[in-house]
Amino acid sequence: MDYALITGSSNGLGYCIAETFSRHGIAPILTGRNPKSLDIAAQSIQKISGLTPISFAGNLTDEYAPADLYQFVCDQGVIPRYIIHNLGGGIQGDCKNPPLCVLRKSFRLNFEVSVEINSIFYDDLKKTSAKIVHIGSTSSLHHDAPPSYLTSKSAIVPYVKNAARSFAKDGLTIFAVLPGMLDHPGSYVDRLRIGDPDRHDRFLEKMTYGQFVPSIEVAHYIVSLCLVDSNMINGSIITIDGGVD
Template sequence: MQKVVFITASSSGFGFEIALDLSKKGYSVILNGRDIDRLKSAKAKLHNQDLHHIFCCDLTTDEMPKELDDFFTKHKLLPNIIIHSLGGKVINDKHPININILNKTMDLNINSAILINNYFIPKFQANKYIQKIIHISSSASLTGNASPCYSMSKAAVNIYIKNCARYYALDNIMFCAIVPNIIMHENSDWKIKQENDPQYYKKRVDEVPLKKFATPEDLTPYISSLCEIDSMHATGSLIELQGGV
């Protein structure tokens, strides 16, 4: 059976590196992003290009559920695996907490993912084989060592996974997350901090025992292994990839 993986926010950065790694392993990848040109460029870099699809959509808009249904119905696609790579920090995420900023952050980091999962879960329940929903959380969800709304939203992701794992275990739907420390890539906040505030950047790097932040290439093998293993026993797991922190 062809393995089909839907990866949110996968036109660049961490999401794209996951897509690239899984395309090498023969997966049919559904790329997602808001910019059609970037998506086309990303698809052109994948292995076995004819296997892959592009879903151009802003997942945080009210129109997203309909666009999601239209796309997957039109193309007669059903992923076996969903990887939620969409996420990040919203501008002005600071204390005192602004409720509007909190709501925007929750939409970005968890609410859109819940809507996507809600669409696919009934379809997954109709099948007998194992299907997987993998979220990208953050060490900030455990420590609070980040902007307040971002930390809260990622902590909500963790609890959501724990709760769903219990509820859907007998449906063979595996929920889990990787919980990385800082990820360094071209479009990341930390790339900007490296350029704009090198002293603070160096201070944070020095706090990491490996003396470097993780790159997407460091972490994608862990996600690929979760996709490859035909087992439910990672369900409910928050897999910490902390680099010794």
């Protein structure tokens, strides 16, 4: 049985990725802070695929959480074949000229945790010739986003490019996917749809096909790329936004 560790996967894009892996017979390892949301996600995946996900509840930005996650996964006797670094998002107070504490929180959430997990899991990942995917954002290209979010997401690009050269020597494959504005229940644009329809419509006008990017479609692209029996995707930075940028 192959396993896919997806960070931040009780909801949103991470959940869509976990569900899609499970439809291909790959058991997801789910993570999130809220145990109840994790249970709901796990039950839904089990109903859809018949697979029982492994769930880790905890705040991954806590100092020792990535090490705790590693120990937890080891205790289950599994080694992931796929790691999808999906954890990320905005930090309150991230506006013009953000204070250092906001910048640090954003880097921890959007960049540091993923690098730390790669480092801690590295020797195990060599054994499964793992594929590692980092979820960035097209804001790295158009630069129109809160400054701490934008810079911490952008750090993923050179990191992945650099890691692709060295990780390949150990049989690993690493690439990044940069989605545009995502649409799923509870996403930013979904909340705007009700809370601020004018702003929602202004964003929508910029979208090539008059729609935001369905998270389930991004999940299908990511899982398909993982399942291709080739490592030529290594080092790729792939934007999925319908051609907006």
